Amino acid sequence: MSLLEFLLGLALVALAAWAAWRLRRARTERNRLAGELAEQRAQREVELHAQSERTAALFDRMVEGILVVDAAGRIRLANRAAGTLFQFTPPAQGRTVLEATRHHEVAAIVTRLTREPEVLNHELRIDGVTETRYFEVNALALRGAGGTPDGAILVFHDLTALRRLEAVRQEFVANVSHELRTPLSLVKSAAETLLDGGRHDPAVTSRFLEIIDKNANRLTLLLDDLLLLARLDSGRVELNLRPVMMRDAAQEALDDAALIAQARAVTLVNEVPGDLRALADPDRLRQVLANLIDNAIKYGREGGLVSVRGRAMGSSLVEMSVRDNGAGIPPEALARVFERFYRVDKARSREQGGTGLGLAIVKNVVQAHGGDVRVESTAGQGAEFFFTLSRPGAERKQDPTLNPVSTVP
Ligand code: ADP
Numbered sequence: 001m002s003l004l005e006f007l008l009g010l011a012l013v014a015l016a017a018w019a020a021w022r023l024r025r026a027r028t029e030r031n032r033l034a035g036e037l038a039e040q041r042a043q044r045e046v047e048l049h050a051q052s053e054r055t056a057a058l059f060d061r062m063v064e065g066i067l068v069v070d071a072a073g074r075i076r077l078a079n080r081a082a083g084t085l086f087q088f089t090p091p092a093q094g095r096t097v098l099e100a101t102r103h104h105e106v107a108a109i110v111t112r113l114t115r116e117p118e119v120l121n122h123e124l125r126i127d128g129v130t131e132t133r134y135f136e137v138n139a140l141a142l143r144g145a146g147g148t149p150d151g152a153i154l155v156f157h158d159l160t161a162l163r164r165l166e167a168v169r170q171e172f173v174a175n176v177s178h179e180l181r182t183p184l185s186l187v188k189s190a191a192e193t194l195l196d197g198g199r200h201d202p203a204v205t206s207r208f209l210e211i212i213d214k215n216a217n218r219l220t221l222l223l224d225d226l227l228l229l230a231r232l233d234s235g236r237v238e239l240n241l242r243p244v245m246m247r248d249a250a251q252e253a254l255d256d257a258a259l260i261a262q263a264r265a266v267t268l269v270n271e272v273p274g275d276l277r278a279l280a281d282p283d284r285l286r287q288v289l290a291n292l293i294d295n296a297i298k299y300g301r302e303g304g305l306v307s308v309r310g311r312a313m314g315s316s317l318v319e320m321s322v323r324d325n326g327a328g329i330p331p332e333a334l335a336r337v338f339e340r341f342y343r344v345d346k347a348r349s350r351e352q353g354g355t356g357l358g359l360a361i362v363k364n365v366v367q368a369h370g371g372d373v374r375v376e377s378t379a380g381q382g383a384e385f386f387f388t389l390s391r392p393g394a395e396r397k398q399d400p401t402l403n404p405v406s407t408v409p
Helices: 003-061 080-086 097-101 104-112 160-195 202-233 246-256 258-263 282-299 346-351 358-368
Strands: 065-069 075-078 118-127 132-143 149-158 242-245 267-270 277-280 305-313 317-324 373-377 383-390
Touching: 065 080, 065 097, 075 097, 080 149, 097 104, 104 118, 104 132, 104 149, 132 160, 160 202, 202 358, 242 246, 242 282, 246 258, 246 267, 246 277, 246 282, 246 305, 246 317, 258 267, 258 282, 277 282, 277 317, 277 383, 282 305, 282 317, 282 358, 282 383, 358 373, 358 383
Parallel strands: 267 305
Antiparallel strands: 065 075, 065 149, 118 132, 132 149, 242 277, 305 317, 317 383, 373 383
8 A cells, every 4th residue: 555545544534533523513512402492492481381370360369350252252261350240150261241241231342342442431230139239341352463353351340349438428428418407407597586586585585595505516516526537537536545544534434424414313333443454545535435424324214324344355455335224225226326327216316415426436436446346235124335445565466557556647
């Protein structure tokens, strides 16, 4: 073999080795890239899955009911709120809106969306077995690629609580107007009588001035109570909480009521233990006790008995009560006596100068202290009104927002 042949052979071997090495390298590189791609794809799938889980959770947790329907008017998606609203059984997916919701009005909105791009602020009323609920429906037609119809999305916003509040507000305004009108018209007619010549007769003058005075006082009381309730409602009442000896507080309130008790020959009894202490604002507590004692005397039996009692309830609460032995409260009225302007006997309350707000104030003041109120009564055997307060030192164990320790701004 010549040298030339030998060198040529060597070059060929080297070339083959280089080619094999390149091939191996290219294969390794391809494998590495394929591995990387697979890893990226897997990661992307995990991310997509997590994202769709998050979207589904969000969709399900929304307070608004949501229905997504396809172009044929069949339900594609319904969140939990929509399920609760329409009580879907079996699941809504795949059924028409009418089949699933059983509401022609909702189905009609879906039909409208085949012609119109959106339906806004549509009011929907759903009569349930126990209550009527109100919804605002906002719906949007969906378009696919090229603008082809692709179903619709409907959002149901519950207005029931708002409607209820509005009704309460309207009733309250009507009640306030009525309460103001009665004493005002009495003041006005008394003044007119005096102006029409009644003032020339001293007996008539003094009788009508008394009417004016009495009704002006009643208006003042009513306005005071209304303003206090408004302040309590908005949390603007300052509570200067401190440990209070409950027997002393009860005695002060009973002493204040001594005159009106005497007028009805009612015996007042303080049965509160001497060592019972509660955390309260002394002025507001006095107001609560005064209202309850006042009622017990007014609505209790003439010549009867009114007692204030108190006891520790567990380690954190004190329960106080005011009891009388009068006619009591009918069972159907028990749940309503703490409502504003509710009276069992309207004429009797007015005759006694009541504003109909006393027990509502009691309830709000006690609740501002973090306590609760209740009443027990057996017809003919009197009534007992209870309220709870915290024991000093126990307030830190409770919800600080419900039981302010120092001052509420
Ligand atoms: P009012 O100004 O009419 O006394 P309240 O809010 O204090 O208003 O009381 C509401 C109603 O609850 C009263 O009108 C009365 O019918 C009833 N009530 C309150 N306390 C008693 C009681 N101790 N016994 C019987 N009825 C009571």
